[in-house]
Amino acid sequence: MKENAAKHYSVPWPVSDDFSDYPTILGVGTATASQKYTQHEVVELFGIEDQRKRAIFTNSAINERGLTLPEQAEHVETQAELIAKHKRQAVTMGAEALKNCLDKIGATIDDIEFLCCVTSTGFLAPGVSALICQHLSIPINCQRLDVVGMGCHAGLNGLNAVSRWSKDNPEKLAILLCVEVCSAAYVMDETIQSTVVNSLFGDGSSAAALMRSKDSELVYAKPKIKKFSSFLLPNSLDVMKYSWDDEHGKFSFYLSKDVPYLIGRQIETIVGKLLDELPVKQSEIDHWIIHSGGKKVIDSIKINLGLSPYDVRHTSSVLGDYGNVSSGSFLFSLERLLAEGVIKSGDKGVMITMGPGVTIESAYIEF
Incomplete structure (x- = not known):
């Protein structure tokens, strides 16, 4: 691996048509x-x-x-x-x-x-x-x-x-x-x-x-978790961090203005790695559950993945209603999707979160 290459770890579970083999998000x-x-x-x-x-x-x-x-x-x-x-x-x-x-x-x-x-x-x-x-x-x-x-x-x-x-x-x-x-x-x-x-x-x-x-009956049309993938961007440890601030005598969060562009530049590769080894193409994804990281982050992901405003509707509405609630944001979006009544059995979904590192996590789910 080249010194500046992004570190990527992909962890699939054995592919099976029996959904009982996979953990399900019940609610x-x-x-x-x-x-x-x-x-x-x-x-x-x-x-x-x-x-x-x-x-x-x-x-x-x-x-x-x-x-x-x-x-x-x-x-x-x-x-x-x-x-x-x-x-x-x-x-x-x-x-x-x-x-x-x-x-x-x-x-x-x-x-x-x-x-x-x-x-x-x-x-x-x-x-x-x-x-x-x-x-x-x-x-x-x-x-x-x-x-x-x-x-x-x-x-x-x-x-x-x-x-x-x-x-x-x-x-x-x-x-x-x-x-x-x-x-x-x-x-x-x-x-x-x-x-x-x-x-x-x-x-x-x-x-x-x-x-x-x-x-x-318990797991029908609910998210079955089938694969996780991790991606650590190279040379990005200092662009988003939470560390001690001597001047203020407390911890403080630093967020570089470059973060949306760093994420956008890599997001297509990241989704490709997630779907690798699965019989699924990006064009077949029905639902996108993405961390509400901020307007520029959402726009960058949307543009670079070719998503529509409808695809990120819950990500955007959660940001509007609650702001960025950090690690739990993607579950706020999932809650809205589950309540919406549009999911069909067999639908496919991708979940994406991002944070300090810069680290981008993703998961593939089926309903």
């Missing part, structure tokens, strides 16, 4: 912070007068976001206060999303045998999975996994782990829970960089219930 539930703000309200709340900075908010294609902000806008939260907010809101939103998911599939807390929690907006030990288990009285022998700090692409990394557990444990219920309190990762200062970050992200949580089951 999805979501939740956001109870406080909602329009972009105009955020601009006014923080007294942003610079016209360039105001335009970053108003041109973001975001209408409203759930955010957990201090009662006094001028109060600068310490890192300790941000961690406490992350812990408090992760449990609140996570529990709501999980219960919403269980209600949709007619399951109960006692049915959960595996729980994977994904987050990047705060480090805790015990982690979010233990806190959620205690808060909801999930059985004490429930197996758990915490995926921490991977970023916006981590939802598919977590789904990969949950899918493999489900494949090895048929007829048992597994849960993927993504919880991102993005307002606990904000830095308030006068820079354009912070303005871009603060205009984009929202607080949200999403949960997916998985099972490998032979019950055809």
Whole structure:
């Protein structure tokens, strides 16, 4: 492999016509912070007068976001206060999303045998999975996994782990829970960089219930997960990162303006690698479930894959209604697709997430 070649890892499962061989997403539930703000309200709340900075908010294609902000806008939260907010809101939103998911599939807390929690907006030990288990009285022998700090692409990394557990444990219920309190990762200062970050992200949580089951009625016309693929862009570790900021005494997120173009340049190759070894062409994909990374990211993917506005309708509408809710964004889009009533048995789909690294994760699903 050439030194500058992108690293790509593709992990297919044995192809079979028997859907019971594949884990199925039985249902999805979501939740956001109870406080909602329009972009105009955020601009006014923080007294942003610079016209360039105001335009970053108003041109973001975001209408409203759930955010957990201090009662006094001028109060600068310490890192300790941000961690406490992350812990408090992760449990609140996570529990709501999980219960919403269980209600949709007619399951109960006692049915959960595996729980994977994904987050990047705060480090805790015990982690979010233990806190959620205690808060909801999930059985004490429930197996758990915490995926921490991977970023916006981590939802598919977590789904990969949950899918493999489900494949090895048929007829048992597994849960993927993504919880991102993005307002606990904000830095308030006068820079354009912070303005871009603060205009984009929202607080949200999403949960997916998985099972490998032979019950055809249970899994009919629901996503069967058939293949995962990972792609690490070369020489891109510093263009999107979350690291300690000495000046502010807290962690802060850096997002380069080049990210949409880096992703767009590689996305066709990435989808090609995902579908490689499968009897499926890109033109045969019926549904696209893509991370709501931002207007420019969505446009770049859409243009480079030749997708229509209809193809990315849920990705765009989730961005507009919630902002970028990081690792769980793609499940917000999947929830809308499942509720839409357009899916037919045998339909094909691709899920795509992207985040720090720059890493792009993808998965192939069939309904």
